[in-house]
Amino acid sequence: MDLTERIERRRNHRYENRLVVDWDALNPAVHLSEPVGREFVFExxxxxxxxxxxxxxxxxxxxxxxxxxxxxxIVTSLYSALQQTVSRGQRTFHTATRADSLLGGFHFVYVDTRRTASRFKLYQQLLNALVDDKVPERGIGTGELEDRLQAELASADGLLVGVDHVDMDETLDIAELREFLAPFPKVRWTAVGRTPPDDLDSHPPEVEIQVPSYNYEIVDILTTRGTSGLSKGLDHTQAKALAEWSDGNAHDALAALFGAASVAEADDAKTLRDEDLEAGKEAVPKGGVPIGRVLTLPENKQLVLRTLLDVSDSEQSIDTAADAIAAETDLSPGTVRRYIYELAQHDVLERREVAVETGTAGRRPSGAVPRFPTLVFERLHSGT
DNA sequence: GATCCACGGGAATACACGGATG
DNA sequence: CATCCGTGTATTCCCGTGGATC
Structure with a gap:
């Protein structure tokens, strides 16, 4: 037996003994290319x-x-599929062979308005997806980008944009989307949001598709993900219990599973124990924000959150926490404080009354506690 | 020289409480 | 007793500046 063989063997051995074999499969921020149980929405x-x-x-x-x-x-998988299908034909399309490509003259682009909440960034992202060279992120005017996009679209039949997370905090709403895309008659969109159409403050889109809450499908989702993510798969009883706990929220269910796996692995456990699952659920606040939301925050805000988890002792005021965080980072205390308040306003953190020992004068301070899956956040961040 | 936007910092406003006032 | 006022904090709001890039 030669050395490489021995190494290989050892590697396989470790692999088999490992609880988690694919973190992405368990990651609620990573979508499967074919989501489970939503076929009718695709249709x-x-x-x-x-x-x-x-x-x-x-x-x-x-x-x-x-x-x-x-x-x-749904939207990410659909748009990436469309984009691939079409761009394959696209390269060969150009002039004569139009009939070869059914969707020849159409382009498809997915954008997440959590990262794209200004006119400039929207144009920048669209253009970036359409052309081969990299589009500048600064040093160039919005008008210039608009012109370039116009030029790019001149030869196309149309552009379909999948716009995720509209009408939430700090993202585009439908009215803005309409306004920003108004200069481009060939652009159509599929917007995705939580707001019921009746509550939108602009005239309703031509087509509305309602996605109901998950129900029994969550067990399937957990089982599917567990099978590819865990070396031994996910126990059916545990999957069922998690599904029930999650109340139809697939993100929360996966986040809890991911957190449980994280705890179990840190503890060198060979299987997911019930106590791991408890810890996993514990770290997912009910009605909190999805991890994806946190991961799209600007780098320094994520840094503040990560540091907060380290320095936080639940009973400290925002002021104290901000000072502690500022000491650990190269941000000023003022900026950290403002970030914390902003994050609290957007539900990423929650302000909570904190016991005050000193005099009674003045407004009471509050502390900040996470409203996002902390274990998931910590693991995803420790890697980078 | 122009662009966009993250930072920093400070001004304005909100809140809590005790004491004064009607 | 209800309301107003003053003081001290907490929180929100706003805008100028500068880095990085074209």
């Missing part, structure tokens, strides 16, 4: 997109439903 979106097969522009579509119901999963 509805494709129905609406049907005109493109005749070279016509389709209507704008609004997909809406509660948190953790698979909306993002």
């Amino acid at each position: 509805a979106i494709l129905d609406a997109a049907d005109p493109i097969f005749d070279g016509q522009l389709p209507p704008n579509v609004y997909v809406w439903g509660p948190a953790g119901s698979g909306k993002s999963a």
Whole structure:
């Protein structure tokens, strides 16, 4: 037996003994290419997109439903599939061979407005997806980008944009989306959000598709993910219990599973024990924000959150915490404090009354506690 | 020289409480 | 007793500046 063989053997051995074999499979921020149990929504979106097969522009579509119901999963997978299908034909398309490519003149781009909440960034992202060279992120005017995008679209039949997370804190709402895309008559969108169409403060999109909350499907989702993520898969009883706990929120269920796996692995456990699952659930606040939301925050805000988890002793005021964080980072105390308040306003943190020992004068201080899956956040951050 | 936007810092406003006032 | 006022904090709001890039 030679050395490489021995190494290989050892590697396999370790691999087999390892609890988690694929963290991405358990990661609620990573969507499967084929989401489980939402086929009818795919059909509805494709129905609406049907005109493109005749070279016509389709209507704008609004997909809406509660948190953790698979909306993002659907749109990301659908758009990446469309993008791939089409761009394959696209390269060879150009002039004569138009008939070869059914969707030849259409482009598809997915954008997350959590990262794209200004006119500039929207144009920048769209352009970046359409052209080969990198589009500058600064040093260039918004008008210039608009011109370039116009030029790029001149030769296309149309552009379909999947716009995720509209109408939330710090993201685009439908009215802004309309306004920003108004200069481009060939652009149509599929917007995704939680707000019911009746509550939108702009006239409703032509097509509305409602995504209901998950129910029994969560067990399937957990089992599917568990099978590829855990060396021994996920026990059915545990999957069922997690599903029930999650109340139809697939994100929360996965976040708890991910957290449980993280705890178990840190403890060198060979299987997921019930206590791990308890810890996993514990770290996922009910009605909190999804981990994806946190991971799209600007780098320094994430740094503040990560440091907060380290220095936090639950009973300290925001002021004290801010000072402690500022000492650990190269941000000023003032900025850290402002960040914490901003994060609290956007539900990433929660302000909570804190016991005050000193005099009674003045407004009472509050502390800040996380409203996002902390174990998931910590693990995803410790790697980078 | 122009661009966008994250930072920093400070001004404005909100809140808590005790004491004064009607 | 209800309301107002003053003082001390906490929180929110706003805008100028500068880094990085074109």
